[in-house]
Amino acid sequence: MQEDTRCLKRKVTxxxxxxxxxxxxxxVHYEVQAAVLGGGGGPVLGERKEGQKxxxxxxxxxxxxxAALAKKVVEECKLLPASRLPQVEQLLYYLQNRKSSPVEGKVERKEKRQVKPKDLTPFEGLELNEEASITKIDEYVELLYEGIPEKIRASALILQLARNPDNLEELLHNEAALGALARILREDWKQSVDLATIIIYIFFCFSSFSQFHAVVxxxxxxxxxxxxxxxxxKRHDxxxxxxxKKNKACESAPENGSLRRDQDKVLKKYQSLLTKQEELLRVxxxxxxxxxxxTRTELKMRNKNIVGLLVKLLERNDEELLVLVVSFLKKLSIFLENKTDMAEVDTVEKLGRLVPCEHEDLLNLTLRLLFNLSFDSGLKAKMVEVGLLPKLTALLGxxxxxxxxxxxxxxxxMEERFRGMFAYTDCVPQLMQRLYEHGKEDMEVELISLLINLAANxxxxxxxxxGNGLKMLMKRALKTKACLLMKMIRNIxxxxxxxxVLFIDFVGxxxxxxQAEEEEDWVLECLGTLANLTIPDLDWELVLKEYNLVPYLKDQLKPGSAEGDLTLEVVIMIGTVSMDHACAVMLAKSGIIxxxxxxxxxxxxDDEFVCQIVYVFYQMVxxxxxxxxxxxxxQAPAYLIDLMHDKNAEIRKVCDNTLDIIAEYDEEWGKKIQSEKFRFHNNQWLEMVESRQADEPEPYLYDNERTDLFYSADGIIPADVSVSPDLFNPFQPQNGDSHLTRDVSDVFDQTSSSPGRPATAYGFRPDEQPLYL
Known part of the structure; x- marks a missing residue:
């Protein structure tokens, strides 16, 4: 007997x-028609089912x-024919201009922090075969007053209802149900982890919507x-x-089978308890x-040591739990108090083991948390200490x-002490390669900013x-006129x-x-780069003449002619070229002094301006x-004498060095400088003597030739006062400034501002007698 040949026909409308x-x-709404065809091709059995995508x-x-998005949707969705493209485009335009609903905004915020309630399944294995109904809620409430198994069944049925947002409003008004659930959680949560997990999950469903936070x-x-x-x-501990203890006992007697069985039994029990506990912790x-x-609720949590609890959970291995813990810490880390708490419980050390990790969301959240913590200088140091720098560098790809x-x-x-550590990783080569791959328009701000900092080392x-790194950088910078790229070159x-020495090829x-008509920021970086080129073999006179830079430099020195930063760079540039004798003469003749x-x-x-101008005088003398x-x-020596006792140590250092050279070559100014230094060193003693003279004159101490007590035509005479001649050696540290023994090449490091600068001694001349106040 021949069997009937049957086949299934499926049609989607x-x-x-x-x-x-x-x-x-x-x-997308659609209808599926399924029919079983007999041997003759006619339908034997058929069924229709509606669905949506x-x-x-x-x-x-x-x-x-x-338009592009609509085309992509039609191409990827097999249900949509090409004829539906105009309709899809119209609906997308409507969605684009529709105001976001509160629920949609809620979903977007959750996705942004990558915490997805739909992934939460703490009741796995506790689901019942029966389906809950909102009409039977009173029956479920009655079961909550029975034993633990009945309570678990009733709460699981209520959880089925709570997972549907449409039922939350009705459950909210059922105070008997919520009150009973809260009471059971408060009284019985230690007796059953399953029961506690389910009840907390019910209230979690309410907490997913801000309008229900009050009832929670x-x-x-x-x-x-x-x-x-x-x-x-504490239970986990x-x-x-x-x-x-079991492991230790087993290690001490490895041949004891009983101990081995006890260890396996304890391990299995631990793993089972740990799985249920982590479900409870997650929800x-x-x-x-x-x-x-x-934020008020968050503050209450902080007072109950939420940070300490979360950081302790970072020791766990469950990735979904870690995603939640790191998300919570990231949210807390935006407040200073919480960040301080994290620093006290070694958060960075425990986060270090999560970088890198295979879980993409966990890695992303961990890095974002580290970024929040990296605003703190101490935590940045801790990141370097625990070895995160090479790990982060390895993830740049x-x-x-x-x-x-x-x-x-x-x-x-940003911390100077850490910049040198980058040289021992492959960070710089990776960043340079990425820099070469991008143009000016798509150059990442983070990339060039990081390179600018690293170039300072x-x-x-x-x-x-x-290789040709500098050549490629200069070529790229001159072509694109990128100020940030030139700032990086300037740091180099x-x-x-x-x-x-490599910069000699690019001086021209x-x-x-x-001299070109470029924007000021670009000129500032180019000028700053030139000013850094203190190369002995560089012919600055030729550069100044060929590009006619002297008039430009002089014009920029006029107060108000340019922004302060540009004028300051011009002063530094003049200090650099003044090291060359011919350039110094050219500048002096041009009236720059x-x-x-x-x-x-x-x-x-402005201390920086003063320091740099004095350094120009130092080079010129x-x-x-x-x-x-x-x-x-x-009047430059008079200004220098006035600045000799400035509060800024760098200004005092450069002034003293400059005045020492002037005193060596000009005898008259040397006397004035020596007398000022002596007066400063003996100021307290002079004030005491002058005070005694005013209160009780003593002619035998002070005659009409008072100044001869200290000065004569041949210089300073000790007279009745015992003064060491080393005090007036123009090349010895003065004013107690031991720093004068150092090289003056670091004067450019001074950037701080010192308030209360003394007034300039206008009209001071060498032929006038010094004035004592």
Whole structure:
């Protein structure tokens, strides 16, 4: 007998197409017709079933290209024919301009912090075969007054109802049910982990919506969850201690089979308890995280040591639990008090083991938490101490996390003491490679900012210049006119050694940019780079003449002619070129020295300006021609004497060194300088003597030739006072300034401002007698 040949025929018919009521999504309705065909081709049995497909559009934003997105949706969704493209485009345009609903905003916020309630399944294995009904809620409440098994069954049925948001409003008004659940949780949570997990999950469903937070707080569920966390962590410590003892006993007698069986039994029990405990911890933390949206509630949690509990949970291995813990810590870390608590409980050390990890969400959250913590200097140091720097560098190839990693590295690079450590990783080569791959328009701010900081370290600068590194950087910078890129080059140029010599080939290019009609920020960086090139073999006279820079430099010195930063760089540039004798003479003839004195008068409250101008004088007094101009034709020595006792140590140092040279070559000024130094050293003694003279005149101590007591035509005479001649050695440290024995090359490091600058001694002349006040 021949069997009937039968086959199944399936047909999908597209129905309506609409937008999702709350989410950014399209809803595609369709109908599936299934028929069993007999041997003759006729239908033997048929069935119809309606269905719908939700197409979520996470990338839809006000700037999205709607036409391109609609085309992509039609291409990827097999249910939509090409003829539906105009309708899809119209619906996407509607979604793009629709105001976000509160529920949608809630969903977006949850997705942003990557905490997804739908992933929470703490009741796994506790589901019942029966289906809950909202009409039977009173029966479920009655079961809550029975034994533990009945309570678990009743709460599981209520949980089925609570997981549907449409039932929350009705459950909210059933005070008997919520009150009974809260009471059972408060009284019986220690007796059954399953029962506690399910009840907390019910209240978690309410906590997912801000409008229901009041009812959760009313029943003090948050405080109960904090107690649950604390208790469960203590229980875990007890379990671990018991397991440790069993392991130790087994190690001491490895051949004892009984001990081995006891160890296996304890281990299995521990693993079973740990699984249930972590489900309870997850749902408790989810609920607390939702309640923490209110900062007042979050403060109460902090007072109950939420940070300490969370950091202790970082020792666990369950990735889903760790995702939640790190999310919570990241939220807390934006407040200073919580960040301080995290620093006290070694959070960074425990986060270090999570970098890197295979769980993408966990890695992303951990890096974002580290970024929040990296704003603190002490925690940055801790990150370096625990070895995070090479780990972060190794992750720079991760496209999803590169931006946040570079921000963390940028924060670390802000500390000068850590910049040198980057040279022992492959960070610099990776960053340079990425820099070459991007143009000016798409250059990442984090990338160039990090490179600018790293270039301030000599070892890193050498790595950047390896091969044709500097040549490629200069070519790129001059082509794109990128100020940040030139700032990086400027930082490279400040280091002495082989890197500075490489800039000789680009001096002409930089000088040409200064005279060009470019924006001031660009000129500032080019000028600053040139000013750093203190290269002995560089012919600055040729550069100044060929590019006619002297008039430009002189014009920029006029007060108000340019921004302060540009004028300051011009002064530094003049100090650099003044090391060359021919350049110093050229500048002196051009009238730059009076312009500098005028600028010094105008900027006398700015320590950086004063320090750099005095350094120019220091460079110029080394050359005979410019020294004569400074000493005989300007008031510069008088200004220097006035600044000799400035509060800023760097200014005092450069002034003293400059005045020492002037005193060596000009006898008359040498006497004035010596007398001022002597007066300063003996100021207290003179004040005491003058005070005694005013109160009780003693002619035998003070005659009409008072000044001869200290001065004569031949210089200073000790007279009746015993003074060491070393005090007046012009090349010895004065005013107790031991720092004068150091080299003056670090005067550029002084950037702080010192208030209360003494007034400039206008009109002071060498032929006048010193004035004692």
């Amino acid at each position: 597209l129905g309506s197409l609409d937008v999702h009521p709350t989410e950014k999504a399209l809803v 939700i197409i979520r559009l996470k990338s839809l934003s006000p700037t999205t290209d709607v 707080s009313h029943h003090k569920i948050g405080a109960l969850c904090m107690s649950v966390l604390d208790h469960e962590l 007890v379990w671990c201690e018991e397991l440790r 408790s933390l989810y609920l607390l995280l939702n309640l923490a949206e209110d 991760d496209e999803n996390n590169r931006a946040v990693i570079m921000r963390i590295l940028y924060h670390i690079s 000599k070892k890193n600068a050498q790595l950047m210049c390896e 140029s400040q280091h002495d050694g082989p890197t500075k 290019d930089l000088a040409a940019e200064i 009076p312009a500098l004195i005028e600028l010094l008068n105008a900027q006398q409250e 080394f050359h005979q021609a410019t020294r004569d101009v400074i000493i005989k034709e300007t």
